[in-house]
Each structure stands twice: as structure tokens, then as C-alpha cells.
Amino acid sequence: AQSVAQPEDQVNVAEGNPLTVKCTYSVSGNPYLFWYVQYPNRGLQFLLKYITGDNLVKGSYGFEAEFNKSQTSFHLKKPSALVSDSALYFCAVRDKNAGNMLTFGGGTRLMVKP
Amino acid sequence: NAGVTQTPKFRILKIGQSMTLQCTQDMNHNYMYWYRQDPGMGLKLIYYSVGAGITDKGEVPNGYNVSRSTTEDFPLRLELAAPSQTSVYFCASRLTSESYEQYFGPGTRLTVT
Numbered sequence: 554a555q556s557v558a559q560p561e562d563q564v565n566v567a568e569g570n571p572l573t574v575k576c577t578y579s580v581s582g583n584p585y586l587f588w589y590v591q592y593p594n595r596g597l598q599f600l601l602k603y604i605t606g607d608n609l610v611k612g613s614y615g616f617e618a619e620f621n622k623s624q625t626s627f628h629l630k631k632p633s634a635l636v637s638d639s640a641l642y643f644c645a646v647r648d649k650n651a652g653n654m655l656t657f658g659g660g661t662r663l664m665v666k667p
Numbered sequence: 668n669a670g671v672t673q674t675p676k677f678r679i680l681k682i683g684q685s686m687t688l689q690c691t692q693d694m695n696h697n698y699m700y701w702y703r704q705d706p707g708m709g710l711k712l713i714y715y716s717v718g719a720g721i722t723d724k725g726e727v728p729n730g731y732n733v734s735r736s737t738t739e740d741f742p743l744r745l746e747l748a749a750p751s752q753t754s755v756y757f758c759a760s761r762l763t764s765e766s767y768e769q770y771f772g773p774g775t776r777l778t779v780t
Binding site for chain 1: 671707708709710712715725757759767768769770771772773774
């Protein structure tokens with residue numbers, strides 16, 4: 554069975570500093586990996602995906618994520634955090650061997666302080 | 668396009684009551700999903716549909732029912748509400764099984780007391 558772990562419930566960072574939100578995964582085949590963001594009282598919004606190719610993928614709002622197959626990780630990064638980046642971030646994995654279903658991590662709350 | 672819309676936004680139910688959460692998408696997507704989001708637990712898949720007339724159970728289907736009579740609509744039915752069903756419910760859709768992005772509705776916050 555596929556699974557996703559986000560080891561940090563909350564990440565605190567000062568505005569202007571780089572940020573990293575961690576994600577590790579477990580699948581039986583080749584993973585499709587995703588990051589979604591959720592702002593208060595809103596549904597999830599797609600940020601970026603890794604399907605194949607370059608291990609560093611770029612997404613919306615200046616976010617990027619690095620796929621590391623040996624460490625089974627897909628950490629979300631941004632070089633310079635904004636207060637408006639404060640939100641709940643979800644990592645998700647889709648395994649084609651598991652019917653293309655998305656499995657979500659528990660979420661990490663990002664707090665960017667001025 | 669309105670995308671994925673959900674009604675109501677909030678609802679309080681008494682134990683044993685029933686209700687239907689509505690979900691509509693105007694993107695002509697084949698695949699539709701219902702998730703529940705509990706604090707710190709991420710999203711759990713309740714039911715999904717790969718097209719009109721076809722539905723299947725997800726990870727946590729007990730206590731819920733769905734139907735998919737049209738491409739646009741995918742209502743979720745709670746027959747006998749229980750406190751354990753207090754949660755935020757999200758509907759989502761995507762075009763095909765190979766489409767990468769899922770589009771989410773704004774959610775319905777349900778409290779059962």
C-alpha cells in the first residue's frame with residue numbers, strides 16, 4: 554500500500570528566509586508526487602507535480618520541490634518565504650499500481666512571520 | 668467556469684439525522700471524489716466515481732452513500748449521522764485517470780451533535 558509522511562506538523566520561518574517542508578513516500582512502483590496548498594476555509598490548490606524527468610520541479614508562487622529516489626523524499630522548497638505563504642501544505646502520491654488513487658500526507662502548517 | 672462547487676458550506680446535524688452534501692463540477696470531468704478532512708489526519712477518500720453511473724468505495728466509506736446520475740453531479744448522502752462524521756468534506760474532480768491535477772471544491776464543514 555502506498556503512504557505519505559509529513560514529519561512536521563508545523564514549520565516556522567521568518568519572512569525572506571528559505572523554507573523547506575518535508576515529505577517522504579512509500580509506493581510499490583514509480584511514484585507520481587504532488588504538493589497541494591490549502592488556505593483557510595478554502596479547498597486544496599495544486600502547486601506542483603513530479604512525474605518523470607528532472608528531479609527539481611518548479612511550481613506555482615515560486616515554490617519548487619526536489620525528488621530524491623534513494624531517500625524516497627519530495628521536499629517542498631522556496632528560496633525566500635512570504636507572509637502570504639502561510640497555509641497548510643499537503644504532499645500526495647499516486648501509484649499507478651494502486652488504481653491511480655491519491656494518498657495524502659497529514660499536512661504541515663507553514664507559518665511565516667514578518 | 669465555476670469549477671467545483673459544494674453546498675452547503677456549513678451544517679449542524681443531530682445524531683441520527685440524514686442529509687445530502689451536494690457537489691457539482693462544470694469542467695466535464697469524468698472522475699469525481701469525496702474526501703473527509705479531520706484535524707492532523709490529511710484527507711481520506713470516502714467514495715469516487717469514474718463516470719456517470721459508476722461509483723466505488725474509497726478508504727472510509729462506512730456511513731455514506733453516493734450516486735452519479737450525471738457527469739456534473741456527485742452527491743454524498745449521510746443516512747444516520749454520528750458524531751464520528753464531524754469533519755470537513757471536500758469534493759474533487761479530474762478529467763481522466765491520466766490527468767495529473769485534481770480540482771477541489773471549497774468544502775462543507777459538518778458538525779454532528
